[in-house]
Amino acid sequence: MNIRHLLRMAKWARNPPSERMVKLVLGVIAVCLVLAGAEWLGLLPDWFGLPARPPRPQIRPLP
Numbered sequence: 001m002n003i004r005h006l007l008r009m010a011k012w013a014r015n016p017p018s019e020r021m022v023k024l025v026l027g028v029i030a031v032c033l034v035l036a037g038a039e040w041l042g043l044l045p046d047w048f049g050l051p052a053r054p055p056r057p058q059i060r061p062l063p
Helices: 003-014 019-041
Strands: none
Touching: none
């Protein structure tokens, strides 16, 4: 295990995040999971998804 991880864990043990911050992070994760699940089930409209990739320009050889 990296020493940085141990130092970070010690810092969190001495100064844990507030309850409000924990709720905020869990809320953001929940919203992301709900959106991913709705997209996987096909419940979201087309405009909500990722845009299609534009076609790559073709390089033509010099004459």
